[in-house]
Amino acid sequence: ATLDDVKAKGFVQCGANPSLIGFATADEKGEWSGLDIDFCRALAAAIFNDPTKVKFTPLNAKERFTALQSGEIDVLSRNTTWTMSRDTSLGLKFAGVMYYDGQGFLVRKALGVSSALELSNARVCTQTGTTTELNLADYFRSNNMPYEVVAYEKNEEVLQAYEAGRCDVYTTDASGLYAERLKLAAPDDHMILPEIISKEPLGPVVRQGDDQWFNVVKWTYYALVNAEELGITQANVEQMKTSENPEIKRFVGAEGEFGSAIGLSNDWAANIVAKVGNYGEIFDRNVGPSTPLGIARGLNNLWTKGGLQYGMPIR
Amino acid sequence: MDRTSSLINNPRFRGLFYQVALILVVGWIGYDIYSNALDNLRRLNLVPGDGFLDRTAGFGIIQSLIDYSEASSYRRALFVGLINTLLVAVLGIVFATLLGFLIGIARLSRNWLIAKIAAAYVEIFRNTPLLLQIFFWYFAVLRSVPDMRSKWSLFGIAHLNIGGVYLPRPVFGPDAGLIGIALLGGVAVSIIVSSWAASRREELGRPPRVWPVHLALIVGLPVLVFFLVGRPISFSMPVFNETGPLLRRGFERGSGLVVIPELVGLLLALTIYTAAYIAEIVRAGIRAVSHGQTEAASSLGLRPGQTLRLVVVPQAMRVIIPPLTNQFLNLTKNSSLAVAIAYPDLVSVGGTVLNQTGRAVEIVGVWMAVYLGLSVLTSIIMNAFNRRVALVER
Amino acid sequence: MSNPSVYVRAAMAPAQPAPRSTVGVAGWLRTNLFSSLWNTVLTLLAIALIVSIVVPTVRFTLVDAVWSGEGREACLAANGACWAYVKAYLPQFIYGRYPIDERWRVDLVYAMLALGLVLLMVPRIPAKGATLAFMLLVFPVVAFVLLTGGGLELDGGLIPDDVMAPSAFRFWIEYGAVCAVLLALAAALAAWQGASVARTLRNLAAALAVLAVVLLAVSVDVGLEHVETANWGGMLVTLVVAVTGMTASMPLGVLLALGRRSNMPVVRLASVVFIEVWRGVPLITVLFMSSVMLPLFLPSGVTIDKLFRALVGVALFNSAYMAEVIRGGLQAIPRGQYEAARALGLGYWQMMRMIVLPQALRLVIPGIVGSFISLFKDTTLVLIIGLFDFLGQIQASANSATWASPVTGISGYIFAAFVYWIFCFGMSQYAGFVERRLDTGYKR
């Protein structure tokens, strides 16, 4: 079983995007950071109470599924869209949605376009081998807009081509657009159109057929969201351990045996928050308004605040 | 005892033993791989087979020489990729051969500067990675041509901007086939005329003047037919919109014939890179013809052009052809680097299909089969040609 | 005048200096550049061509280039190349994301490699055999330990886990057992075929012992921090792929070349098929195969490092080309050499090892260098499967948020081209040098 293997080898092997600012990047020293990265660290914290017990495998779009299928990595946390075919026929299982995303469009302000519906005749650059190409085709066809797609192998090339003027539009998940825009020579000359043309729920993926490991990953995600709902933060988690709120008590492991049910220690959730923080903290730290990306919470806000993030109750 | 010992020391038996051992080992490895793959695929719900190829592709391809839309099947998409590969390979081979011969001959030029320029060309382009050259040319081209709302024009017929090279596209009417037939007929008749002229020449010594006949047959006849059947070919000129919303400006979609910059960049890089190798082959081939041959030819009164055509080139060819074949194969294989700059060749389209379907084994299988097939085909053609050239020599 | 044809020269004509127009600068110019109208036209065209290429290039790369400065503003200001960016990222281009504090390990490996190559390539330096042995046996192990940090976990896998837990101890027990079986097999085979049993055993045991030492060296924890290959990048990856691909493809290439010339039909067929298949497909599909398909061929749970997979792909691919180069050398060895060796009573492998291969390999050194150049250039393709080699690292950094500008990318490409060119041109010059040396040396 994966959990046993992970415990035996002493670290989680996590598949990640090699470079997507805010979601997964490694700095000069090989230190990884980002939203997807923090999820893996949370997983490590849950299992080992040590967020550093994780190793990252940079994967491009083509390799990611084979890497997971073959067992090269334990979990894929690499802005991967949850689709039915992937969830069912590729032998994969999505464990939650770390980021509700949608495909958007980046254009030059000089183009004078304010809506995606004005993009008729546009030339669109994108990266091959993702759901993006399919959504794009669907959107333009359903709106009867002619278009042309230029699909590159790597996003470095997409960006260079877009910058050179090969296309009018750069499309990918909105989160990616925010990240990529920063790499343009003059980011302020470009804007992201308001339309989101697809649902892109991005989340961690595991292999089918190992429910225990699936549970660990799934509940790590819920723990992050629940912690925010409960107001448990990295700063206050120690005090919270003495809280009388039964929900919090169950969360920090003061009550019940929820940890052992998924093969972890009882304070697994508290460890996550203590070491990595809750969902909101992770979001703000990596992609939130105070970062260069400056993404608003939007759909990724808690359900209580008008968003979609909803932690299943620990009970 | 002696029987067995002599059996074991029998070279035939030993050979057999080793060969059987090899078969067993290879078979075992093969079986292991096969069963692992089968296990893995079954675990992943990926039943091996080509059924998935008939599913709808759903993605667009920027260049297709045959009908293709998002609603076409994966099979068709792969076919589009294959045709694009063939297109770039054939064009690349033609251009690289021309440029390569030019540079190779220039390297032997008695003009010092020309020879040095050719040498510098070869040393520069042979010693840098092709992928780098592809990037370089592609992005250099992209960055140095006008943007999509403007253009450079040549005689109002050909235009250039970042969207590609725009040319008039011939549109064939119902009777256009007749013109094709007329052209073919003209070529056929003029071949007959040529051979007649050749036989006349044997008798006369002086060839009869036939080029007006050729001109009439090959150009005149189709033109005549063109007007007779009521001009069935028209040209769709690229339409350039100067006004309107920005996205509508520039060349109108569907008008004219567009050569996309990905093709231009790839072709440029492949041609320039391979030409450097071909130049060296040509140089070596020509140098392999001894100086005495040229001297003998000129002392017989042959002019330099005749010497080259009748004496040097036929001898150089047999040295040139085998390595030239290799370069053609290399160019074909190297065209797979198209994937780096979004030219939709077989590898690029296959990669997309692989991603949408997760069918790694099948797609890689298609790649291998196609490239191996192309290699074998090229080898067969060139070997046939080589045999002809070689026959002349001995 | 009865015989006008009689003539005896009274005074010998002394040698005179050649007319001015045929010698010296003027003569040189006339014969090489302006010997005819056509040539003059060509010369003028060539000059125009040179000017139109060299001037803008020099302007862009030198005159208008930006040499220092920080960040994207510096590059945005440039009309020419932005070398400031290259300077800032140079360490990344060389080491990738290798941890800064550990980079001395990479330097050490670079230094050893450079030293070894110099010792091998300069003909005058003696002890080639010892150096070669060191570079082939010791250096790879040392480099492996230095670069990865060693401490490879060997825990065996033949004995089921429930009988004995995975551990280094289990591995060594298994290793011992396998060795014993191999030795027994070899002894039986030797006895059968009438070779000296003791000698066979001695040789095999020595080989197994060397292997054991190597395994021990890579598995023992030397206290170096472990650096994952995912963090390797830049020139490091380029050199690792090129050098390993080359050395690994060599023995395989020799075997394939011998196989292709074997008179056992199955062996020959297998070699031909192997060689032609690899030569018939593009390297990039091989790399895709190693990155997306190979994992499916392994038993579930067994995984191989991505860089290593690419290395295997590259090595197999290159071995096919190497086999053809070596076959050329084998074919150049006259039949008489084989016959003489046979007549002296040498066996097949003795003949190959002592007579044929030494001569054949020496003949094909230029071919081998040539194929190394190809391989070195082809390493760039690994960027397509997401490894960060020298070019990949440059491409990635050109899009970094801090340095992005219209000239960043092109500057990076020019720098990459320059570096690759230096390496490849140097090697091709060396190949030429060896060829000339062999040309004269062979006849002696």
Next chain:
Amino acid sequence: MSDVSAAPGEELAVDRSKMRVSSTEVAIEMVDVNKWYGEFHVLRDINLKVMRGERIVVAGPSGSGKSTMIRCINRLEEHQKGRIVVDGKELTNDLRKIDEVRREVGMVFQHFNLFPHLTILENLTLAPIHVRRMPRREAEEVAMLYLKRVKIPEQAHKYPGQLSGGQQQRVAIARSLCMNPRVMLFDEPTSALDPEMIKEVLDVMVGLAEEGMTMVCVTHEMGFARQVANRVIFMDAGQIVEQNEPEAFFTNPQHDRTKLFLSQILH
């Protein structure tokens, strides 16, 4: 053709009666010809007049400029000073003149230089067809005539590589003859041949001489010179040191260098 071994020149049966030399028609005239290779002065003040029908043998130590001199005559090399007039046409930079001269001058090389990719017959008909624009049929007839003349008509459809050296050289001579030249130049035509083959080639050359062909021949076959030549020219260090009728030249050399050379070369 088979039992020749020692000194083949001695045994040539020559009929000098037919070899008539014109006293007025000049075939080749070289006046103060000078040539340099870079700084190296190869030909110094060469003066030579060859009348129609003359057979000149050029001898001299290696490197003395013999080859260079005769190669200047059909402009395979360019001279830098002086005049060369062949058959009334002066060799200048005029390409048309050069072509005309080359058509009139046949040349036979030491290493035959047959075209290996063409059959013997094609070798012979190439120039007539493409330079003289002769019909192929006719060119082939002429070629067969000359092949018979050099006694190998049966080899017409073989390739040069299939012939012996002597046969190849005879083909080379026939190839020149097919252009119907007025002058033949030979540059050591026998020195790359095995002894048995030398005679077959010399025989052909003697035949040519007997027919009155103007010939300039660089050779060390002194037997041939003695029997056939009507003038022997001795060159050294790029100059014509001595010239004389063969008998006088061999029996009574005047110049010291000639004496030295002959003492080395004659047995």
Next chain:
Amino acid sequence: MSDVSAAPGEELAVDRSKMRVSSTEVAIEMVDVNKWYGEFHVLRDINLKVMRGERIVVAGPSGSGKSTMIRCINRLEEHQKGRIVVDGKELTNDLRKIDEVRREVGMVFQHFNLFPHLTILENLTLAPIHVRRMPRREAEEVAMLYLKRVKIPEQAHKYPGQLSGGQQQRVAIARSLCMNPRVMLFDEPTSALDPEMIKEVLDVMVGLAEEGMTMVCVTHEMGFARQVANRVIFMDAGQIVEQNEPEAFFTNPQHDRTKLFLSQILH
């Protein structure tokens, strides 16, 4: 060693006294040996018995199968019918037997076939060390002994390319001798040599003969045959046409082909 030119064989000083031939010990026996190359029947019913100490010379026109026959003796070629027994061991498909035979039989080729990448000494010690498993020191001593025997000990550390043809052939003989063979096979050992060098090699071979070495020698050096051989075998079209003692063979050939052959080859 230098002033030999005409017929070197004639001048060999031979001491026939030591050449004793055993009458019981058979060194080589070929019984009804047949061999085909594809469809081509090269060896037809060869029967030959060589006693220990015999010196056999094999002669015959080119292509008659001489080389093929002696190459069968150490199994460089495989025969398809009949028996070949060398030193009591029959040559079958048994590799071990073949190895044993090869160790006992030395062979010298027309083109020497020295190993150009090894020094002379290494050429000589290679087989003793790796086939006979002799210690290197000892092998080198033996090698130097034989190098002295063929009179070129001073060349031990040179490479084959630096030696003249005659020296190379002597090294080749020494190389075979180092394996201490009981039989020596020579395949036209002198035919690739310049005349001055032939004698040095023949001298060495005569020396060997005097020491009683069993030898089978394909050669056209009839002088050598006359002086040294105790039997001459004449082959034609793959068969042994005639065999006899040299004197009788040369003076009184029986078979027509032999007569024809001898008339061509002897002066």
